[in-house]
Amino acid sequence: MHAWPASEVPVLPGKGRDLRIHDTATDGLVTLDPGPVARIYVCGITPYDATHIGHAATYNAFDLVQRVWLDTKRQVHYVQNVTDVDDPLLERAERDGIDWVALAEKETALFREDMTALRMLPPREYIGAVEAIPGIVPLVERLRDAGAAYELEGDIYFSVEADPDFGKVSGLDAAAMRLLSAERGGDPDRSGKKNPLDPMLWMAAREGEPSWDGGSLGRGRPGWHIECVAIALDHLGMGFDIQGGGSDLAFPHHEMGASHAQALTGEFPMAKAYVHAGMVALHGEKMSKSKGNLVFVSKLRRDGVDPAAIRLALLAHHYRADWEWTDQVLQDAVARLGRWRAAVSRPDGPSAEALVEEIREALVNDLDAPAALAAVDRWAALQLDQGGTDEGAPGVVSRAVDALLGVAL
Incomplete structure (x- = not known):
């Protein structure tokens, strides 16, 4: 599966610093010091609907991570x-009377278009669950053969008891896990399971549903968590720098994925930091496909909204915060974009060297994008009010905003 084209990232003078970011597993800031190549895995979409603002906010957060690392002169x-x-x-495919493959391809293509418009840097590998099945089956077989998984009416379940570190990602107790499991795709009430929290690794073929050859597992399709584990281990290995996604993935998805990987390899942890973005609400409720209260990036673009303004609306909120999308949020972003573009359109301006360092410092401090925006606001206000004599300053600001915030002025 192919990703989307990459926008060019300007190279800034000097060098960025190491990222300090909140790790859900320790509930504190950790300073990450990757080697020459920083490794990050971010969970992608289930393509049954278009990209909404909640998706965009999550991928914006991890786009900032990439930009901070690139500024340290590392590869990502x-x-x-x-x-x-x-x-x-x-x-969704059954409801709409459309082939599920066609639906997935259509929505994945639209996602690529949205990511391109928002200047999100693409992954090096963009892997579909279906194409990962040949690598998933051997992992499930290994877990079963090692006694970390068991069969129940043809389905294969992972035993959470096989991982002594189970629970260390989310930090939740068993009661909270059981509630969230029921809400987020698990089946804690299925009889015959060794532990209500045990997640499915391989679902035996159901009539009328797609299935694949699972070797000794029989025909079926993979569970949600083992999909990401197989892809991450294949391309990144254990101990990669960041596992990322929305805060609703901390449990069960990232918790279960970590346990699968640790049971497979005997190593701990799967990722050095588990980083989670907050949820975006609309009309007082979390924006979600199940509720249908969505603001689509593609719809905003069709309505003529500049993607740079959409990105600024996202950047105005700290990535870990839960916040609400409103017309005012977008209006403020459009106005900010106009001020910034007016400021950099002049041939000279106030010195921008200190501003570049302010943006860098804000972002390495747990991706504090609102502080970075405030710094650019101050420079723009000074430029529009008093101007300056540094001929290169507007260009420096444009390149810094592009390189570090992903906003093209």
């Missing part, structure tokens, strides 16, 4: 999946 090995076979996709 970024991997993202597409869950192109799963119950929600199959249910």
Whole structure:
């Protein structure tokens, strides 16, 4: 599966600093010091609907991570999946009377267009669950053969008891996990399971649903969590720098994925930091496909909204914060974009060297994009009010905003 084209990232003078970021597993800031190649895995979409603002906010957060690392003169090995076979996709395809493969391809293509418009840097590997199946089957067989998985009516479940570190990603107790499991795709009430929290690794073929040859597992399709584990281990290995996604993935998805990987390899942890973006609400409720309260990036673009303004609207909120999308949020972003563009359109201006360092410092401090925006606001206000004599300053500001914030002025 191919990703989307990369926008050019300007190279800034000097060098950025190492990123300090919040790790869900320790509930504190950690300073990441990757080697020459920083490794990040971000969970992708289930393509049964278009990209909404909640998606965009999540991928914007991890785009900032990449930009901070690139500013340290490192390479970035970024991997993202597409869950192109799963119950929600199959249910939507049946509801709309469309082939599930065609639906997945259509929505994945639209996602690529949205990511390109928003100047999100693409992953090096963009892998669909279906194409990952040949690598998933041997992992499930290994877990089963090692006693970390068991069969129940043809389905294969992972035993959470096989991982002594189970629970260390989310930090939740068993009761909270059980509630979230039921809400987020698990089946804690299925009889016959060794532990209500045990997640499915391989679903035996169901009539009328797609299935694949699973070797000794029989025909079926993979569970959600093992999909990402197979892709991450294949392309990044254990101990990569960041596992990322929305905060609703901390449990069960990232918790279960970590346990799968640790049971497979005997190593801990799967990722050095588990980083989660907040949720975006609309009309007082979390924006989600199940609720239908969505603001689509593609719809905003069709309505003539500049993608740079959409990006500024996202950047105005700290990535870990839960916030609400409103007309005012977008209006403020459009106005800010206009001020910034007016400021950099002049041939000279106030010195920008200190501003570049302010943006860098804000972003390495747990991706504090609102502080970075405030710094650019101050420079723009000074430029529009008093001007300056540094001929290169507007160009420096334009390149810094592009390189570090992904906003083209």
